[in-house]
Amino acid sequence: MSLVGARVLRKEDPNLLTGRGQFVDDIALPGTLFMTLVHSTEAHARIAGIDTSTARDMPGVRGVWTLGDLGDVPPLPGVPGFDRPVLAGDRVRFVGEPVAVIVADDRYAAAAAVEGGVVDYEPLPPLVTTDPALADDATPLFDLRVPRHTGVGFQKFRRRAQDWAIVGAVATRTNGATVVGYRRHLARVLTHRALQQLAG
Numbered sequence: 001m002s003l004v005g006a007r008v009l010r011k012e013d014p015n016l017l018t019g020r021g022q023f024v025d026d027i028a029l030p031g032t033l034f035m036t037l038v039h040s041t042e043a044h045a046r047i048a049g050i051d052t053s054t055a056r057d058m059p060g061v062r063g064v065w066t067l068g069d070l071g072d073v074p075p076l077p078g079v080p081g082f083d084r085p086v087l088a089g090d091r092v093r094f095v096g097e098p099v100a101v102i103v104a105d106d107r108y109a110a111a112a113a114v115e116g117g118v119v120d121y122e123p124l125p126p127l128v129t130t131d132p133a134l135a136d137d138a139t140p141l142f143d144l145r146v147p148r149h150t151g152v153g154f155q156k157f158r159r160r161a162q163d164w165a166i167v168g169a170v171a172t173r174t175n176g177a178t179v180v181g182y183r184r185h186l187a188r189v190l191t192h193r194a195l196q197q198l199a200g
Contacts, residue, residue: 060109
């Protein structure tokens, strides 16, 4: 029997409509703790310091950790060359990047502790077009540089988390004269990211 165009009887509605349904958020096991993250409020900034003392002393908080507290934890898997730590270290690269993790007795204590954490940001200028991103004094999201090629007049290759900007110069000889051709390419880079799991 095909379900296309057929009326399907829903079996889950009675429990949901009468309040008898159970969600992940309804499960309360003994000793359950709640974890939340402190997220960056800046798109691109250096982290001058993180003060977690107030959050650690708040009622119901079991612990607060930053990247420095976690030790030698490998970065998250992703695009090679764009390694991202599990928590931001000396710099944040997007709004919402996790900066610290808080574990508490319940969700309310964890949420309150987020407000108690103080992160000192030093905002960096955004690079939204190619020319500023290729400037010598630019601060890209990821500082990856390819050395100058001896067989080419010049080549600048700088990668950023969201745009790859490539400016190449190819030198050829025509009748003893050097002709340099410029090419500029913009390509969007996509990377995967796990969705935050919400239940209830």
